[in-house]
Amino acid sequence: MSRIIASTILLCALWISAAPAAAEPAGANPGYAAAPALIEGGSPDELGEWRVDYQRVIGGDAVIADRINEIIDAEARGQVATYEPSATKTNPWTLNIEGNLQFAPMTVSALFRGVYNTNMPNMPIETLATRVFDNRSGILLSWDNLFLDKQAGLNRLSAVTKAAMPGRQWGSEVAPVDDNFRYWLPTDDGIELHFPHGQFGRGVTVVSVPGAAIADLIAPVFAPLIPAPVA
Incomplete structure (x- = not known):
């Protein structure tokens, strides 16, 4: 993989350009x-x-x-490293991806969406990736550190996903394993699960998970990141 990335850098025009910051989004952590x-x-x-095209x-x-x-820069490069090696070797092709940041009081999230054609x-084929950070420390959030018990958390996410799409015949695509729940974003009400092209058919599928559905499983240090259920 390192040789693929190195050859891409050597043979392609590659740069990162920064411009003056846009206005800070509402609800963002002050200063970011x-x-x-x-x-x-x-x-x-x-x-x-x-x-x-992405944001830093x-x-x-x-x-x-x-x-x-x-990590955001590595993900931008990783999008190319993921799709370029498996691209067609007989037809012209394009890969266009946008990466946008989302700010919340205690998180910074990156959503990468694009199209390989x-x-x-x-x-x-639609492309997808997410990255979520605790803006108090900059650490990357994952099920490993977000949940007190990762397996219990994945079991809950699997159950919520099934409930959100009733009437389907489920197979391994919703089994409670990391690979099936790789992409997610925090929201004002809980989290969104983003499922890539092909997992549930063509296109990206989004499932909303209320904070109340997982609040009891969140590690206390990260509890403020997931909205608590309303009493």
């Missing part, structure tokens, strides 16, 4: 805002063109912002 960034280039065989964190605590940006059957 988003600035645009870009990487783009082409595949070594010259059949593919790719572009990742600026302002606030510089050490925390750098910690978050290191070529003149072949069953195209285009």
